[in-house]
Amino acid sequence: MSKNMYEPDPEKINEAIEKSKSKAEDYLKDPEKSKKLLDDAMKKAKSKEKPTGPLADLWENLRTAFRLLQAYFSKKYTTIPWASIVLVVGSVIYFVSPIDLMPDWFPLAGFIDDAAVLVFVLRQINADLQRFLEWEKEQTTASSEKVIDINLGKQ
Numbered sequence: 075m076s077k078n079m080y081e082p083d084p085e086k087i088n089e090a091i092e093k094s095k096s097k098a099e100d101y102l103k104d105p106e107k108s109k110k111l112l113d114d115a116m117k118k119a120k121s122k123e124k125p126t127g128p129l130a131d132l133w134e135n136l137r138t139a140f141r142l143l144q145a146y147f148s149k150k151y152t153t154i155p156w157a158s159i160v161l162v163v164g165s166v167i168y169f170v171s172p173i174d175l176m177p178d179w180f181p182l183a184g185f186i187d188d189a190a191v192l193v194f195v196l197r198q199i200n201a202d203l204q205r206f207l208e209w210e211k212e213q214t215t216a217s218s219e220k221v222i223d224i225n226l227g228k229q
Contacts, residue, residue: 087190094164101163105147108163112143115166132189135196135203139166142206151209158199165195 101108119140125133139162145151146159168191196203 087194090168090191091164091195094167095160097167098160098163102159108147111166111170112140112147114170116140118170129189132193136192138203138207139196142203151206154202154206158202161195161199165192
């Protein structure tokens, strides 16, 4: 059985991630650059149809990673290990870049390598994503449990 021509080579995925790591550290040192990268990634993601089937989980994890980055950049959630945040930013750089293993203008194939890199990174940081989701849930629960004491009676 021959390898699918649209399937990126795992070694090339690793190379792409390694190249993105140093760029990611540069982005992380510049808050404005980081926020613009996230904005660009969110715009690109919104321009695509929400996938169904096996890619639906990837899509949901990508959205979670975007929220994690928003919380990290706003300094609301910073308990993620440095190596993990670098991987996330590196994968977002790769996702946003039109020039990668397979250029995005190739029909379908241009997004397969983006998906392969994202799947690889999201698997690497799965435990960190789960901790973030727990933190996010705690924030929502804490907000909804706040009681506002209002005296409606006459004084």
